[in-house]
Amino acid sequence: MSSTVTLGDLALTLGVSKTLISLVLNNKGTTYGISQATQKKVFKLAKKLNYQPNLVARGLREGKTNTVGLVVSDIANPFYSKMARHIEDFLSAKDYHLVICSTDEEPEREHKIIKLMREKQFDGIIVSTSQRKTGDFKQLMREKYPFVLIDRKIKSIKTNFIGINNFQATYQAVKYLIGEGYSQIAAMAVSPVYVSSIKERIKGYRHAMADSGFDLTQQRLVEIPFDKVKTAVKTEIQKLIQSPHPVNALFAINNNIAVACLEAFRELQIALPKDIAFIAFDDIDAFRLTTPTVTAIDQPLEEICQHAVDILLNEIARPRRAKKEIILSPSLIIRQSVKKL
Amino acid sequence: MSSTVTLGDLALTLGVSKTLISLVLNNKGTTYGISQATQKKVFKLAKKLNYQPNLVARGLREGKTNTVGLVVSDIANPFYSKMARHIEDFLSAKDYHLVICSTDEEPEREHKIIKLMREKQFDGIIVSTSQRKTGDFKQLMREKYPFVLIDRKIKSIKTNFIGINNFQATYQAVKYLIGEGYSQIAAMAVSPVYVSSIKERIKGYRHAMADSGFDLTQQRLVEIPFDKVKTAVKTEIQKLIQSPHPVNALFAINNNIAVACLEAFRELQIALPKDIAFIAFDDIDAFRLTTPTVTAIDQPLEEICQHAVDILLNEIARPRRAKKEIILSPSLIIRQSVKKL
DNA sequence: AAAAAGTACTAAAACGGTTTAGTTTTTTTA
DNA sequence: TAAAAAAACTAAACCGTTTTAGTACTTTTT
Numbered sequence: 001m002s003s004t005v006t007l008g009d010l011a012l013t014l015g016v017s018k019t020l021i022s023l024v025l026n027n028k029g030t031t032y033g034i035s036q037a038t039q040k041k042v043f044k045l046a047k048k049l050n051y052q053p054n055l056v057a058r059g060l061r062e063g064k065t066n067t068v069g070l071v072v073s074d075i076a077n078p079f080y081s082k083m084a085r086h087i088e089d090f091l092s093a094k095d096y097h098l099v100i101c102s103t104d105e106e107p108e109r110e111h112k113i114i115k116l117m118r119e120k121q122f123d124g125i126i127v128s129t130s131q132r133k134t135g136d137f138k139q140l141m142r143e144k145y146p147f148v149l150i151d152r153k154i155k156s157i158k159t160n161f162i163g164i165n166n167f168q169a170t171y172q173a174v175k176y177l178i179g180e181g182y183s184q185i186a187a188m189a190v191s192p193v194y195v196s197s198i199k200e201r202i203k204g205y206r207h208a209m210a211d212s213g214f215d216l217t218q219q220r221l222v223e224i225p226f227d228k229v230k231t232a233v234k235t236e237i238q239k240l241i242q243s244p245h246p247v248n249a250l251f252a253i254n255n256n257i258a259v260a261c262l263e264a265f266r267e268l269q270i271a272l273p274k275d276i277a278f279i280a281f282d283d284i285d286a287f288r289l290t291t292p293t294v295t296a297i298d299q300p301l302e303e304i305c306q307h308a309v310d311i312l313l314n315e316i317a318r319p320r321r322a323k324k325e326i327i328l329s330p331s332l333i334i335r336q337s338v339k340k341l
Numbered sequence: 342m343s344s345t346v347t348l349g350d351l352a353l354t355l356g357v358s359k360t361l362i363s364l365v366l367n368n369k370g371t372t373y374g375i376s377q378a379t380q381k382k383v384f385k386l387a388k389k390l391n392y393q394p395n396l397v398a399r400g401l402r403e404g405k406t407n408t409v410g411l412v413v414s415d416i417a418n419p420f421y422s423k424m425a426r427h428i429e430d431f432l433s434a435k436d437y438h439l440v441i442c443s444t445d446e447e448p449e450r451e452h453k454i455i456k457l458m459r460e461k462q463f464d465g466i467i468v469s470t471s472q473r474k475t476g477d478f479k480q481l482m483r484e485k486y487p488f489v490l491i492d493r494k495i496k497s498i499k500t501n502f503i504g505i506n507n508f509q510a511t512y513q514a515v516k517y518l519i520g521e522g523y524s525q526i527a528a529m530a531v532s533p534v535y536v537s538s539i540k541e542r543i544k545g546y547r548h549a550m551a552d553s554g555f556d557l558t559q560q561r562l563v564e565i566p567f568d569k570v571k572t573a574v575k576t577e578i579q580k581l582i583q584s585p586h587p588v589n590a591l592f593a594i595n596n597n598i599a600v601a602c603l604e605a606f607r608e609l610q611i612a613l614p615k616d617i618a619f620i621a622f623d624d625i626d627a628f629r630l631t632t633p634t635v636t637a638i639d640q641p642l643e644e645i646c647q648h649a650v651d652i653l654l655n656e657i658a659r660p661r662r663a664k665k666e667i668i669l670s671p672s673l674i675i676r677q678s679v680k681k682l
Numbered sequence: 683a684a685a686a687a688g689t690a691c692t693a694a695a696a697c698g699g700t701t702t703a704g705t706t707t708t709t710t711t712a
Numbered sequence: 713t714a715a716a717a718a719a720a721c722t723a724a725a726c727c728g729t730t731t732t733a734g735t736a737c738t739t740t741t742t
Binding site: 004050052053054055056057059060065067074075076078081082084085088089092097098099100101102115116118119120121139143259262263266285286288289290291 | 345391393394395396397398400401406408415416417419422423425426429430433438439440441442443456457459460461462480484600603604607626627629630631632
Binding site: 026058 | 727728729730731
């Protein structure tokens with residue numbers, strides 16, 4: 001591809017061995033008894049010819065790429081891009097690189113990405129999985145390949161996992177709505193609903209409702225397909241509003257749905273919190289900028305990422321460690337989108 | 342690291358050569374006259390042992406990694422994360438991987454990242470540069486290493502570049518403010534102001550003002566340090582409001598600044614567009630959700646990315662092509678944050 | 683003066699693929 | 713029936729590093 005100078009080139013022009021060059025440039029010259037004079041010559045030539053080591057070759061030799069993969073559904077989602085940024089920072093402090101891939105919630109795509117990362121010899125991966133099948137992860141465990149799940153766990157196998165208590169957070173949020181006097185409360189979920197975080201949030205909604213005496217017929221759970229959030233949200237909101245028992249509170253199960261809801265409210269001229277109370281899961285910048293501001297559940301992103309990176313790098317350093325599961329608590333940030341009835 | 346099966350292992354158990362295994366698994370078996378029976382055996386064993394090619398080894402041999410780097414100031418900024426997503430999609434359609442790194446606007450960090458990507462033998466890189474020195478790029482050109490600049494160009498060397506006409510877009514936006522009757526118009530820039538996009542936007546502001554008869558003394562350009570946007574924006578807005586000639590219109594030079602402005606407006610109880618008219622450069626979701634909605638300049642992100650990827654992959658395929666410069670036109674999306682005076 | 687120790691280096695293997703240039707065996711052709 | 717062609721495969725080089733196990737020479741020790 002490009003005019004590249006290798007160890008061999010340096011060795012040749014200097015009339016010494018590749019070994020010597022390698023030793024010197026890796027600062028092992030003195031320990032290996034290379035004379036100062038020779039070392040100087042090597043450094044000088046390397047600089048002059050702008051020698052740049054081929055890290056692919058080194059990676060092959062060392063069986064290490066200093067690269068970690070991050071698999072998420074969509075890096076353009078601020079929830080994930082913020083995480084990515086934290087992870088990148090923690091990794092780069094330890095001289096690791098981050099590769100990010102988006103799956104669009106497609107299990108098959110995720111499978112391919114994980115395979116590719118594996119084949120590219122990434123030292124480990126961090127995954128917010130969209131798969132319900134556990135095959136990939138079982139395989140990785142069999143191979144003792146380091147990985148950490150974040151945000152979404154898979155029951156049935158014990159893996160490293162860092163996430164939050166989705167059930168409790170949702171339960172608390174819905175209870176808050178009820179406490180403020182709301183009774184017609186709908187939740188809007190996003191497919192695939194089989195991912196653990198969504199499932200737990202749905203469960204949190206159902207239990208909070210049931211515990212307050214609202215049976216299944218009084219619960220309204222709407223499911224929005226991931227690939228047509230915007231249009232589906234709008235029509236569903238219309239339905240909820242125009243139903244015989246119009247909804248007066250809405251819980252949005254993630255930031256994606258929430259943004260679509262806010263847009264729909266505006267288009268349909270539904271005023272918050274007068275016409276409808278609103279709570280979102282995941283806190284984003286926009287929620288502090290709207291009028292009214294949006295009450296939301298905020299995840300401790302940085303902490304999640306810190307743990308994920310720590311555990312992953314630890315496992316990379318010495319495999320065969322016990323799997324760790326860390327469940328953190330998000331906080332309900334009360335703003336203005338819910339008023340007392 | 343993990344239990345890995347190699348070509349050699351397959352060859353050994355089957356009692357054939359590595360060559361044969363390689364040929365078969367790369368679907369060149371038939372062309373190279375390997376019998377169907379043997380091929381079947383190879384595929385079967387590969388599947389059984391879950392053979393996964395070592396892409397690092399392949400990369401070394403082929404001098405190709407099928408990886409492209411993206412260097413931006415902050416992947417958590419929605420402007421860049423959206424771009425990243427587009428680029429990822431275009432690349433993955435051509436079987437390329439994307440590695441994203443954030444520089445926090447630090448030239449030294451960018452320099453290191455570019456060097457690392459080069460050493461990791463990425464096939465090419467896409468950069469929104471924070472550097473004012475041109476050394477890195479001159480070096481890359483000397484090496485005929487494929488790269489494309491996006492968003493921010495560097496004058497003084499002819500490179501591939503995809504971006505927008507920042508001057509014209511800003512000029513138009515400020516003229517729009519003036520046309521609506523505003524005269525006390527401030528612009529809020531972000532450091533480092535030497536990056537081309539910011540510089541051009543500042544120039545656009547200055548020229549629009551000057552062309553309408555507002556001389557330098559009537560122009561108000563505020564510069565916010567990148568690393569303390571939030572606090573600085575607030576104090577600067579206070580100053581602008583409390584000055585002897587209070588500002589009645591504000592132009593935010595990018596989405597970062599704009600979000601901080603909106604937060605500050607809220608905290609300071611400044612009402613849009615009554616107390617101040619507001620326009621932002623870069624359009625983000627939040628601008629459609631605020632009350633009033635925010636008039637903003639929208640860049641054709643997808644198109645920029647499409648061009649960038651096209652040009653980069655073309656150059657990777659056959660180096661030594663003429664450098665291309667593509668300047669696209671953003672559009673001013675008029676919403677509610679500017680009212681006619 | 684022979685053995686031991688120290689100094690300054692190097693040859694070659696290894697990492698796991700791909701590719702070039704064969705080789706061997708069988709079948710076809712003249 | 714010998715030469716040519718086809719079929720089915722392989723040895724070895726190569727990519728650019730790192731590392732192991734040396735070598736050759738000089739100096740010190742006993």
